[in-house]
Amino acid sequence: MKIAYFDCFAGAGGDMIVATMLDAGLDGEFLKEQLSTLDLGQVDIQISETKRGSLSAKSFLPKAGKQHAHRNLSQIVEIIDNSGISESAKERAKAIFTKLAQAEGLVHGKDANEIHFHEVGAVDSIIDIVSAAIGIEALGVEKVYCSALSVGGGTVKCAHGTLPVPAPATSELLKGVPIVGGPVDVELLTPTAAAILTNIVDEFGQVPSMEIEKIGYGAGTYESSDFPNVLRLFLGEAAATGGESDVICLLETNIDDATGELIGHLMDRLFESGALDVFSEPIRMKQNRPAVKLSVICEIGDIEQIEQRIFGEGVTFGIRKQLLNRSKLNREFVTVETKFGQIKVKVGMLGDRVVNAKPEFSDCQRAAEKNSVAVKIVMEAAMTAYRESK
Known part of the structure; x- marks a missing residue:
């Protein structure tokens, strides 16, 4: 099975996602031909080699002439429907824009169909989203994995004023998705990229067991001397195990002031909250104090309620967690x-x-x-x- 893994150590933009696909083998001329069927007027698609830090990468930059100031969801859907791209790519692109409109609507208190896109409705974002839909299909990828998403930090200026990073619409799109702040105080993950990734990615977590065949690097517009602002893509075949694989979460906490009865009670409640497994082991902490390390394995979607259950019992002030790949029969x-x-x-x-x-x-x-x-x-x-x- 052909799989893909997006390594978002420097976040992602819509242009970066497309650039990684081009660097990993997507035919640039084929993509341009497909995009030419969109009714967007004169658009010059620039694909070039560049560098970010010490890494060589592809750059994907659409250049458009004078355009419609703002577009709403129905206008964008009409443009996609009337294009010559495949039906499956049309459906994916429309789903991404719909998800984006719903997120914008939630943060601005409007219905998705009332949203008039600004940055998102610009030609480059339409091109990015449609290109991603075309690319993931053209590369023949059957399953997509992705790392935790680096979102950056600080604030960002946009059509709605100065907003915190990640932007409110981006935050809506990231519900249930593992994220990490930094490594710099700029916006590293755009709403467009968040909408694309939450649509095409099947599982978030560590690199799956795979045989890498191609690696793509997509350059972002932000340049930093501290780290290479690129998105990395692995393409290859899933390792043949004969079984299944998924991503789970391991939560751990050290407890030094609870009785055995309380620990047993908590373990029962954690199973009721959806834990896949719960176990404890005796440990020695600072000052040689006896304690218990409580470990919980759960699905990614159950992390929040598991944490609330542990904190709610008043047995600890902190919980460690990590995402793990699991192979199973x-x-x-x-x-x-x-x-x-x-x-x-x-x-x-x-x-x-x-x-x-x-x-x-x-x-x-x-x-x-x-x-x-x-x-x-x-x-x-x-x-x-x-x-x-x-």
């Missing part, structure tokens, strides 16, 4: 008949090969209590029934 459940009743068996598969099978403990426990036998006997009966069914 493909799994399915089958139900087997035993003399103690029906028991579900979880089956793990590596490709088409069964490599693990385990009876569900809760089913075995209920059956054991009902039949007044040991749980181990029920588990053995379930495994025997499973093997005989194959």
Whole structure:
């Protein structure tokens, strides 16, 4: 499976996203030909080699003549619909603009269709979004991964005045997405880039297991002596594991003033809040104090409620967290008949090969209590029934 990974250590702009694709193999002439079908008047697409810091990178810069001052969502959708790009690229580009309009509408208290785009409606942003939709399809990418997004810091001047970084509309688009401030106090992540990435990216986290075939660097307009303002793209094949992979979060905290009863209570509540797993281990802290390290594994979408649960119990002042790539077997459940009743068996598969099978403990426990036998006997009966069914 062909996959892509965007490394946003210096944030991203719409032009940077397109430039990385061009540097990684997207045909520039093909892209220009596709863009020429947009009813935007005279637009000169400049694709060139440049440098940011010590790194060579591609630059993507649309140059347009006099244009319509502002465009609303319906006008942009009409331009896209009447173009000659593929239907799938049209749908993606329209979805990105719609998401952007909804974010702008939320922060300005308006309906998405009432929003008149300023910077976003400018020709370069239309070109950036449509180009990204064309590029991700033309490169044949089946799944897109992305790092945490560097957003910068400070303030930014725009049509609505001076705003904090990330800008309010950008912040709306970033809900549920891992971000990091810095490394400089300028706007590193634009609303256009946030809208594109939150549409095309399937998973945020660390670099997935992959065989890199091509690397692209896209240059941003901001230049700094401290770091290269580029976006990096890895293109390649997903490593063949025969299983599945996803991104999860590991949260950890050290607790030195809670009883075992409180720790046990908290662990139960964390499972109720959606934790995939919760475990603790004894540790020694400063001044040789005995303590407990509590670890929680959860889905990215459950991070906030897990943190609220931990803080709500009043056992700690801080939580560490990190995103981790997880490889896992493909799994399915089958139900087997035993003399103690029906028991579900979880089956793990590596490709088409069964490599693990385990009876569900809760089913075995209920059956054991009902039949007044040991749980181990029920588990053995379930495994025997499973093997005989194959």
